[in-house]
Amino acid sequence: MARITSLGIVGRLAVVLVASVITQGILALKLRVFGYFDLPLICSVYYGFVLGNPIASIVIGSSVGLMQDSLSGAALGSNGFSKTLIGFVAASAGAKFNVDQAITRVFALFLFSIGDGLLVSILGLMAGRGSATNSSDVGNWLLSATFNTLLGLALFGYHDRWSDATT
Amino acid sequence: MSRIIATSKRSGYIALAIALVIQTGLISIQASRRIDTSFVRAWILDSLAPMEKLVDRSFLGVAYVWDNYFVLIGLHKENDQLKAQLNDLRMKYDRQEEDLAEDQRLRGMLSMRDTITGRTVVARVVGRDPTRSNATVTIDKGLSHGVKPDSAVMTADGIVGRVIHSSNFFSIVQLIIDAQSAVGVMERSTRKQAILRGNGGHDLDLEYTDDDTDMKEGDVFVTSGLDRIYPKGLPVGAIGSVRPRKGAALFNTIVVRPSGDIGRLEEVICIVDPPETVDVFDPTRPTAP
Numbered sequence: 178m179a180r181i182t183s184l185g186i187v188g189r190l191a192v193v194l195v196a197s198v199i200t201q202g203i204l205a206l207k208l209r210v211f212g213y214f215d216l217p218l219i220c221s222v223y224y225g226f227v228l229g230n231p232i233a234s235i236v237i238g239s240s241v242g243l244m245q246d247s248l249s250g251a252a253l254g255s256n257g258f259s260k261t262l263i264g265f266v267a268a269s270a271g272a273k274f275n276v277d278q279a280i281t282r283v284f285a286l287f288l289f290s291i292g293d294g295l296l297v298s299i300l301g302l303m304a305g306r307g308s309a310t311n312s313s314d315v316g317n318w319l320l321s322a323t324f325n326t327l328l329g330l331a332l333f334g335y336h337d338r339w340s341d342a343t344t
Numbered sequence: 345m346s347r348i349i350a351t352s353k354r355s356g357y358i359a360l361a362i363a364l365v366i367q368t369g370l371i372s373i374q375a376s377r378r379i380d381t382s383f384v385r386a387w388i389l390d391s392l393a394p395m396e397k398l399v400d401r402s403f404l405g406v407a408y409v410w411d412n413y414f415v416l417i418g419l420h421k422e423n424d425q426l427k428a429q430l431n432d433l434r435m436k437y438d439r440q441e442e443d444l445a446e447d448q449r450l451r452g453m454l455s456m457r458d459t460i461t462g463r464t465v466v467a468r469v470v471g472r473d474p475t476r477s478n479a480t481v482t483i484d485k486g487l488s489h490g491v492k493p494d495s496a497v498m499t500a501d502g503i504v505g506r507v508i509h510s511s512n513f514f515s516i517v518q519l520i521i522d523a524q525s526a527v528g529v530m531e532r533s534t535r536k537q538a539i540l541r542g543n544g545g546h547d548l549d550l551e552y553t554d555d556d557t558d559m560k561e562g563d564v565f566v567t568s569g570l571d572r573i574y575p576k577g578l579p580v581g582a583i584g585s586v587r588p589r590k591g592a593a594l595f596n597t598i599v600v601r602p603s604g605d606i607g608r609l610e611e612v613i614c615i616v617d618p619p620e621t622v623d624v625f626d627p628t629r630p631t632a633p
Contacts, residue, residue, distance in 0.1 A: 241445035249480055
């Protein structure tokens with residue numbers, strides 16, 4: 178019985194992760210501003226915080242990153258590497274800090290977004306698929322980090338309320 | 345208890361190391377091109393892109409129902425049969441308008457197809473790059489339709505990019521505005537050759553031209569065919585702005601606006617069997633007896 182329950186949880190998690198990658202691709206196509214958001218990153222951070230389990234967060238980060246790489250022209254592994262690291266750090270931070278506070282979430286989401294942009298650019302350069310970073314890239318990272326922070330806060334808050342209501 | 349925590353911590357670090365080594369290995373294999381990793385991408389693409397296509401179609405369906413029904417529910421309360429009929433007519437009219445717009449787009453594409461010798465395939469754009477690092481889109485045609493890496497992709501207005509990855513039923517198209525993209529072009533009237541490179545924004549930068557002194561806003565560039573990806577003579581874009589060179593710079597800064605509306609791609613044409621328009625010496629090709 179416990180096995181079926183855990184399979185259900187894993188299945189639900191897989192659906193959420195696939196949905197986040199696909200939704201990101203579709204919304205970026207329909208609404209240009211959505212190109213600044215990174216739903217898979219928000220998912221990686223969120224599950225890192227909530228699960229507090231580094232191994233699960235690594236698996237989540239790796240798979241979501243590889244899916245992103247496959248649907249984009251990025252070097253296979255660049256987003257995977259970045260999201261893996263972010264998932265692990267988020268899980269470790271979740272065990273050490275109080276991640277239920279809005280200020281912690283703001284800091285974490287903003288820093289993780291910047292870190293993700295930086296890592297993916299560096300790894301893209303290493304794989305010979307990137308271009309030298311310029312001031313507009315930095316501007317885009319900051320904008321993206323701001324959008325991700327705002328969306329992440331809203332989604333985390335929504336999920337908190339939903340969890341409270343169901344428990 | 346502290347031993348259990350230490351063990352779980354250690355296994356976390358080991359898992360992290362393994363995951364990072366695998367990802368780094370993937371990146372370095374691609375960088376060195378020692379092993380073909382395209383099957384990994386093709387496999388994931390073939391698994392995810394159908395769902396993306398399904399969601400895209402659902403979006404269109406929902407948008408259609410929303411535009412043509414739900415938005416009008418408020419009016420229906422007061423409406424008699426006549427208004428319902430009017431509503432029905434409006435729905436039909438909207439649908440016909442949409443059909444007409446699509447018809448015009450496809451006619452444009454067909455007329456463009458007629459001008460291109462070689463085999464072409466019309467594909468639908470089903471997704472955009474889920475990261476911001478690359479300007480790419482996903483199309484619903486792949487190897488089974490003849491679309492393969494380096495197939496040129498265009499609209500009725502001009503070229504929009506080239507295929508960089510293909511799975512059986514889907515492909516990833518690198519748009520010409522991507523910072524990694526470069527297109528061999530020539531100015532339509534003077535035939536001066538140059539390279540147009542994506543600047544990561546919405547425009548292209550003109551590079552590697554012999555002489556840019558008489559280039560001005562509005563000058564049109566077409567493909568030169570020398571890059572062996574895009575057939576010769578297809579429209580690429582027109583000069584949007586010319587900034588005079590400063591200091592030690594050799595050339596003016598010339599920004600070219602793509603002729604295709606790259607921000608609103610819906611259907612595209614893939615050139616799957618390009619014509620041999622340019623005779624370029626290729627030492628790897630066997631010579632005719």
